[in-house]
Amino acid sequence: MTKAEFIDQVVKSAGVELSKKDVAGVLDTVFSVIGTAIKDENRFSYPGFGTFSVKERSARKGRNPRTGAAIDIKASKTVGFKPAPGLKQNLAAPARRRG
Numbered sequence: 001m002t003k004a005e006f007i008d009q010v011v012k013s014a015g016v017e018l019s020k021k022d023v024a025g026v027l028d029t030v031f032s033v034i035g036t037a038i039k040d041e042n043r044f045s046y047p048g049f050g051t052f053s054v055k056e057r058s059a060r061k062g063r064n065p066r067t068g069a070a071i072d073i074k075a076s077k078t079v080g081f082k083p084a085p086g087l088k089q090n091l092a093a094p095a096r097r098r099g
Contacts, residue, residue, distance in 0.1 A: 003027075038079060050083040 001009075003024075010023050034052070037044040043053040059075040083091070 046084075048084050048086055050081055050087055052079055052081050054078075055080040 045051040055078050057076045060073050062073045
């Protein structure tokens with residue numbers, strides 16, 4: 001799903017008259033707040049959806065895919081996601097057809 005499709009879906013599902021511009025602004029703010037929470041607190045949890053948390057990746061050896069030469073990959077941080085049990089169960093359910 002693209003950002004534009006996401007905005008369209010929120011507008012349709014809102015149940016009130018909202019402009020796409022207003023919804024886009026709210027969603028941008030929501031994701032900004034989530035990103036800040038993950039950065040500042042190392043995690044963000046939304047009940048029924050899941051938990052985003054900072055994961056540490058240690059330094060390691062790798063290979064340049066073009067040349068095959070060995071390279072050193074620095075330690076880094078990334079964001080992991082653990083779905084809530086309800087969301088995980090929904091993933092296992094058959095997908096609904098779009099139409």
